[in-house]
Amino acid sequence: MKQKRKIRPKLGEPQRITKAVTHIHLLEANAGKLAALDTLAPAYLALCQRYVTLFCTDERPNKLRDPLFQTPLSERWHRVAIQQAAGIAQSWRSNRTTTYQQYQDDLLRYQKQQANGTLDAKAKEPQWYEWNVPVLRTPCIQANVNVVKLEPSHDSTYDYWLTISTLEKGQPIQIPVKLTAYHKEHLTDPKTHQAKKLNTSVQLNKRDGVWWLTLSYDEEVAVQTPPDAPVVGIDVGIANFVTTSTGKHYGAFHKDLRARHKRDRAKRRRKAKLRACLRKKGAAILPSTSSRTGQRLIRHVKQEINHAVNQCFAEHEHEGVQFAYEQLSAASMRFKARAQNAYLRASNLAHIPRQIAWNSQKRGVVATPVISAYSSQECSRCHYTDRKNRPDQRTFRCQVCGFEAHADHNASVNLSRRVGDTQLRACRDRTAIKAVLMKRHEAWKQQHGKEYNSPVKRRRRAKSSSATSFI
Ligand SMILES: [Zn+2]
Numbered sequence: 001m002k003q004k005r006k007i008r009p010k011l012g013e014p015q016r017i018t019k020a021v022t023h024i025h026l027l028e029a030n031a032g033k034l035a036a037l038d039t040l041a042p043a044y045l046a047l048c049q050r051y052v053t054l055f056c057t058d059e060r061p062n063k064l065r066d067p068l069f070q071t072p073l074s075e076r077w078h079r080v081a082i083q084q085a086a087g088i089a090q091s092w093r094s095n096r097t098t099t100y101q102q103y104q105d106d107l108l109r110y111q112k113q114q115a116n117g118t119l120d121a122k123a124k125e126p127q128w129y130e131w132n133v134p135v136l137r138t139p140c141i142q143a144n145v146n147v148v149k150l151e152p153s154h155d156s157t158y159d160y161w162l163t164i165s166t167l168e169k170g171q172p173i174q175i176p177v178k179l180t181a182y183h184k185e186h187l188t189d190p191k192t193h194q195a196k197k198l199n200t201s202v203q204l205n206k207r208d209g210v211w212w213l214t215l216s217y218d219e220e221v222a223v224q225t226p227p228d229a230p231v232v233g234i235d236v237g238i239a240n241f242v243t244t245s246t247g248k249h250y251g252a253f254h255k256d257l258r259a260r261h262k263r264d265r266a267k268r269r270r271k272a273k274l275r276a277c278l279r280k281k282g283a284a285i286l287p288s289t290s291s292r293t294g295q296r297l298i299r300h301v302k303q304e305i306n307h308a309v310n311q312c313f314a315e316h317e318h319e320g321v322q323f324a325y326e327q328l329s330a331a332s333m334r335f336k337a338r339a340q341n342a343y344l345r346a347s348n349l350a351h352i353p354r355q356i357a358w359n360s361q362k363r364g365v366v367a368t369p370v371i372s373a374y375s376s377q378e379c380s381r382c383h384y385t386d387r388k389n390r391p392d393q394r395t396f397r398c399q400v401c402g403f404e405a406h407a408d409h410n411a412s413v414n415l416s417r418r419v420g421d422t423q424l425r426a427c428r429d430r431t432a433i434k435a436v437l438m439k440r441h442e443a444w445k446q447q448h449g450k451e452y453n454s455p456v457k458r459r460r461r462a463k464s465s466s467a468t469s470f471i
Pocket of ligand 1: 382383384398400401402
């Protein structure tokens with residue numbers, strides 16, 4: 001497996017990022033017009049789905065593939081569908097590959113432990129469940145200028161006009177776009193007071209019976225962080241979405257989300273029962289496993305995560321710092337979620353690092369993903385690394401030096417020190433990482449061993465001294 005190592009951006013170096021302006025309501029200026037879009041959407045969705053399936057199974061994703069399937073859509077629309085399908089399939093494939101590699105690693109470790117008799121009595125053999133090909137449910141069209149043209153409006157009633165080609169050849173529809181004050185503010189350059197230059201590609205979504213438009217523009221952001229800026233570590237979790245080495249917590253899978261999640265799970269279980277029952281009876285069509293409430297819940301959790309990460313970056317105390325955050329692997333995610341496994345799906349842990357990366361880019365703040373292995377078990381004072389250092393989910397208590405802290409806080413301090421830790425980065429696996437950490441612990445003991453005695457030693461010494469007093 002090849003790992004890309006990102007070169008750290010330098011101070012003042014401009015980075016190009018694409019920002020999206022979402023939720024622009026498409027106006028129903030003329031009832032018949034959007035109906036043409038409504039007829040186009042199912043044909044587009046069906047075609048896109050066929051290519052998604054093709055690119056996920058028989059062929060590698062190829063944005064420039066020659067058209068293969070029959071469709072009422074024009075050739076231009078056909079090409080747009082192929083391009084979008086290739087993008088969807090590409091990310092599905094790379095996610096699946098990562099998870100599959102993780103499964104193979106787990107299996108290998110399991111077999112090794114089985115062979116040398118170190119297998120935990122409760123350990124189960126890792127299983128692989130093949131992934132389903134993604135199913136496109138709601139209309140989402142990523143269109144380019146060949147099929148949807150965006151042009152500024154010449155009269156003041158509207159801001160833009162969208163010209164969308166339809167199933168009827170030579171009969172495009174024209175839909176006016178009116179921006180709200182909020183959207184206008186985002187699309188105006190604060191310095192020149194001119195409208196920003198928009199990208200020609202647009203996205204059209206239909207949700208709950210309403211069409212929405214997403215526009216985007218490119219922006220250059222200069223890196224603001226000097227190379228010697230102090231590092232703040234970020235630990236990612238469920239109890240708190242974000243905990244920093246400065247001792248702050250942001251966001252949580254709180255009571256309201258928990259209650260909603262419970263309802264969603266109950267519903268999911270009822271549906272699974274129904275499916276099993278119908279399958280037994282030999283029904284050809286089973287009810288879908290996805291639920292609207294489930295999708296809404298995921299969206300809500302993502303919003304809460306975005307808010308938490310934003311707060312963390314905007315924190316007054318975090319001005320002028322750089323961040324280090326954990327690059328979550330599937331294994332570390334599973335480990336983190338073990339206690340609250342049911343929430344993992346809904347809490348969507350992987351969204352947090354993505355959001356941290358995005359926030360750092362758009363603000364020009366340096367944030368470095370670092371190795372997360374053992375960050376929750378390592379003592380941030382003496383480096384002693386042991387699962388026993390974690391008596392429970394919340395608490396960190398070092399078995400050797402007695403250091404005690406909030407578990408997430410201890411982890412975030414460890415993470416803050418892992419930026420530029422070449423020794424850890426050179427490790428090939430978790431075993432090697434643990435060996436390095438324990439070596440550091442030994443070095444620490446050489447230096448401070450006398451100052452901190454382990455609770456065990458202390459007890460022993462107390463016993464022996466009381467024994468000697470008798471003599
Ligand atoms: Zn310690």
